[in-house]
Amino acid sequence: xxxxAYDDAMARAAxxxxxxxxxxxxxxxxxxxxxxxGERPVTDLAxxxxxxxxxxxxxxxxxxxxxxxxxxxxxxxxxxxxxxQGLRPVHEWVGGFERFWNESFDRLDTYVQDLERTRQED
Amino acid sequence: xxxxAYDDAMARAAxxxxxxxxxxxxxxxxxxxxxxxGERPVTDLAxxxxxxxxxxxxxxxxxxxxxxxxxxxxxxxxxxxxxxQGLRPVHEWVGGFERFWNESFDRLDTYVQDLERTRQED
DNA sequence: TCATCGTATGCCCATATCGGCATGCGTCAA
DNA sequence: TTGACGCATGCCGATATGGGCATACGATGA
Numbered sequence: 662x663x664x665x666a667y668d669d670a671m672a673r674a675a676x677x678x679x680x681x682x683x684x685x686x687x688x689x690x691x692x693x694x695x696x697x698x699g700e701r702p703v704t705d706l707a708x709x710x711x712x713x714x715x716x717x718x719x720x721x722x723x724x725x726x727x728x729x730x731x732x733x734x735x736x737x738x739x740x741x742x743x744x745x746q747g748l749r750p751v752h753e754w755v756g757g758f759e760r761f762w763n764e765s766f767d768r769l770d771t772y773v774q775d776l777e778r779t780r781q782e783d
Numbered sequence: 784x785x786x787x788a789y790d791d792a793m794a795r796a797a798x799x800x801x802x803x804x805x806x807x808x809x810x811x812x813x814x815x816x817x818x819x820x821g822e823r824p825v826t827d828l829a830x831x832x833x834x835x836x837x838x839x840x841x842x843x844x845x846x847x848x849x850x851x852x853x854x855x856x857x858x859x860x861x862x863x864x865x866x867x868q869g870l871r872p873v874h875e876w877v878g879g880f881e882r883f884w885n886e887s888f889d890r891l892d893t894y895v896q897d898l899e900r901t902r903q904e905d
Numbered sequence: 906t907c908a909t910c911g912t913a914t915g916c917c918c919a920t921a922t923c924g925g926c927a928t929g930c931g932t933c934a935a
Numbered sequence: 936t937t938g939a940c941g942c943a944t945g946c947c948g949a950t951a952t953g954g955g956c957a958t959a960c961g962a963t964g965a
């Protein structure tokens with residue numbers, strides 16, 4: 662249970678370290694996508710996505726730990742709901758490259774220089 | 784070297800499987816960010832980001848394999864340049880949640896229903 | 906030709922993953 | 936109280952990671 666203590670070697674960052682890591686897993690993305698339609702109990706999600714219940718629970722745990730998802734007790738069930746705010750930083754970071762994927766690569770150098778010149782405008 | 788052969792157990796998807804996985808690593812994000820300013824040789828990047836050369840090379844390899852970066856031979860050096868197109872899908876996927884992080888959570892249910900009603904407009 | 910620079914890799918380590926299965930546990934209904 | 940249901944966890948296995956270090960390799964320059 663190392664919060665973040667790496668003295669020596671290191672493996673990949675925990676999936677629970679941040680949204681970037683959490684959404685690296687396709688099934689977790691699927692869950693989030695599904696949750697846009699509203700809250701859902703675990704079994705429901707599992708079934709809809711064709712995964713075992715434990716599997717769904719584990720993915721939900723990760724999403725919960727990075728704050729992309731919320732739980733609400735409802736009798737026997739636990740309703741999971743989306744909390745997309747954590748995706749905002751991701752969107753912003755990736756958005757920082759928007760100008761680049763709109764440019765063909767041949768023009769990139771020129772473009773970069775141009776960017777450099779007009780940097781103040783940002 | 785399993786391309787994608789999982790018969791039994793499974794670990795996390797390879798970092799080289801797609802952009803989502805590639806950008807899950809902070810240092811790789813740093814590299815990409817730096818590359819926006821233009822092409823750079825490995826040692827340069829390593830130094831600027833305070834990492835060893837082998838480390839930089841390894842991260843660049845991953846970025847290369849998912850197509851987020853390009854290499855160009857330049858004498859002894861290898862110039863790495865950004866190829867942001869692979870980030871587009873990521874941006875789009877995350878963008879699909881934009882409406883949600885703009886809404887406070889209390890209003891979410893209402894919002895979802897509203898979304899449901901006006902779905903055609905999208 | 907040979908030394909050197911710039912890189913890519915291989916190998917080893919410690920760790921985290923994701924999956925399955927079995928099981929623990931709390932809630933609700935008989 | 937007892938069962939059943941809904942879900943969270945623990946444990947194991949196979950695998951990939953990211954880092955360090957040493958090293959192999961290609962290109963250039965002396």
